[in-house]
Amino acid sequence: MIEGTALDVTMTVNGERRRAHVDARKTLADFLREDCALTGTHLGCEHGVCGACTVLVDGAAVRSCLMFAVQADGADVTTIEGIAEPDGELSTVQAAFRDAHGLQCGFCTPGFVVSVTAFLRDNPHPTDAEIREALSGNLCRCTGYQGIIKAVHLAAERVAERNAGAGAGVTA
């Protein structure tokens, strides 16, 4: 192997503490897929355009193909596998994608679900234009975005309905 520099990293992934000795050049996406066996994070372009590899790093939606694993040392990482309840119950965003036919082949879906989860947390009452703008960093080739846009509206409505009922801050 070409002389590489491996470093120790510690991070929390989906609530679980992970320690590893990682090649400095290994991307966070490859670390999650290969070292953590979390294959829900998908690689669609590996140059930061398609958004399929989006994960949350300390709450922010980032492209894990553009970040090295060692840069996430000490971070709290959430992947698509950490979005649903442990018993498999879908999150509001995931259920809305299913109900609004927001996916077909499903390859881009993890990136969309993670991006939308962060977006609705920060902007729970978005306009249609804000939704489209928020989605513009993720590419889908199957749906023509129709079902995805509908899913984001649906998720926002459901959160609003639950908040109205509960009087509390429910998030997507």
Add this chain to the structure above:
Amino acid sequence: MTTTTPAHTAGRFVGQSVTRKEDPRLVTGHGRYVDDVTVPGMLHAAFVRSDVARGRITRLDVDAARALDGVHAVLTARELNGRPAGPMVPSMFADGTNGPSAPVRPLAADDVRFVGDPIVLVVAESRYVAEDACALVEVDYEPLTPVVDFERAAADTENLVHPELGSNVATTMATPPDAALDDALANAAHVVTQTFVQHRQTPTPMETRGVVADWNAHAGELRVWMSSQNPHEVRRTCARILGITENRVRVMQQDVGGGFGQKYFMPRDEMTVVLTSHLLGRPVKWIEDRRENLLASNHARTDRVTATIGVDGDGRIVGARVDHLEDAGAYANGGTGGTGIFVAMMFPGPYRIPRIGWSTTAVWTNTCGRGAYRGPWMMETVAREQMMDAVARTIGMDPLELRRRNVIGRDELPYATATGMVYDNVSPAETLEQAVALAGYDDFRAEQARARGEGRNLGIGIGLYIEPQTGMGALGVEAANVRVEPDGTVNVFVGSGSHGQSLETTVAQVVAEHLGVHVDDVVVHQGDTEVAPFGGGTGGSRSAPILSSAARQAALDVREKVVAIAAHMMEAAPDDLDVEDGRISVRGTPSRAITLADVARVAYATSDALPPGTQPGLEVVARFKAPPVMYSNACHVCTCNLDVDTGHVTLTRYVVSEDCGVMINPMVVEGQIAGGVVQGIGGTLYEHVVYDDEGNPLTTTFLDYLLPTAVEVPTIEYGHVETPAATPGGHKGMGEGGAIGSVPAVFNAVADALAPFGVQPTRQPLGPSEIVALLDATRD
């Protein structure tokens, strides 16, 4: 979003927008795509590809790559090119009877024929190391003049893409001279001739191609996981190139991240990886990266049509001529990768065209090979629908009125076109009227006139078409194995290759409807050749009409057996029994009932209790043979706002009226339409594979090859006309249509907005710079 639904009475499951069975795993990141497959001892492969379009390899040095730690093998043409035991082409082209194929070889030997041509395959312990080794491979070339421009390729007899073929013309066909057609055109009130060029695009599924090949020499068995639309075709191809029998090959297509035609046949690179696993006796994984996908997977479109249409004084078409040229690239994926003959046969589309003459030619060029892309023959609709607008403009008639005067009416069915296609159970006139009504065509024309007075430029475009689904040869038969398990639940095994089409759900709906169980109790399995019956995969809009018919028949046959056994058990007449939700009850006496599980237990475990002569078990394999060609139809209407200073086009309305017969799942139908429409919008306004004059690709990232995003796309409005097909369930295929009708609808809308400036575009794409250039030309 407007949805106009037909009055047809939906079934309990067929016709319902059942949410998808696929979704819980896919929305949670628990799908299983090819890159998620790991096999013990697996090695990782990466290709070194040509940097020049045409040239001789003068030096190839792989020593440094071979010496790198972690590298298992560095393979060149010397090691691999003697290994294929049969032609590296799709099965339907293997014996040459369906047309010529490019002389495909695993790796470039001595010369290279396009930028991206694979020269070396490195196999290493990780993909990172494999790519390190690729960087250490040294290749020197003597560049030769490449054939890049497909419009000049045929005339170039000096520079040949494939010297062994002796010509850059791959195929050419034409109708004989037709004096009656010549007379019809000579006597026409108006004759319009126009040339249209559709530019190069590429399917770009979000998941690139990929394969894991695992040859076990001791077992004499090959296992292949592949991102594919067609697992049985992969099995046939692997067996052929390795010289082994099909029962020693198991292909597993699991979740697939889109295909759009690119993954219908087994591509060359995947075959090379299979040959490599066979050579090394180790499992080998290759996952294409996006740069490779954009430069060396397969490209699509790249057509030119010169069309002539003659009309009488009332605007009725009296005859037409269509001359088609297509670019096959260097190594087309499947024959010439195109469908020139279908372009000619489908050119009449939804109109009465009494006489037609045509020619079609495919040429080789030193570019990435052409392959299937959602509606591979769709240049016929692109050219015809642009032509209808050109004719209308020439004779001073509204393009809607010209279409109304020529569209085939329901009272004329069955209708035989001048190219010999026989349409029945189609509704082009109805979809045209429904689409223009939903779009408010007349109101738009009034608004457009007002806007022009205010300096705003609006346009409206129509795309009307008939979508064929072929049922020819191996593509005409599908099988379904419906099996009631001992606990009364249902497994269905099918030979399709769903990659987004929702077949796990729609096939379950069909089986549930006709067997009499709940859709939740049906699980559909596909993609594994060890358990799935032979099938033609998923492509060509054929799963709904052909596969569903097989599933329906198998379900009905199982139901018949269930009823016979239940009648015996209940001492009732079979005709008096109902089967619903897995309960078999006596009609009128619902309390007298047994469950499907009760019947299954008897069928499997206490077969002595079966009616005399009944074979144990509850399982049927049914096959459906489709007619040679089936048809659906649709009409797209698009409106746009054109900024003449910047050339920017904003799509403001988008309406589709679709007739795909009896819909199995309206939600899925509309999803298929939407996806296709947006691919067509991208293909008209944004997406463009660009080569420079030396054959260097300039669009090898998603920053250069521009896919539409959520910001660019309009909200799509749907209308449905339901004319049941003659097939048993009445379903028609419609998976490709969205990508067919959208291109001329968008193009015609932009052309309509440009018309007041005296500009008529004839070439795609219509990006801002192209539009500004067209307008500038009028100001000079």
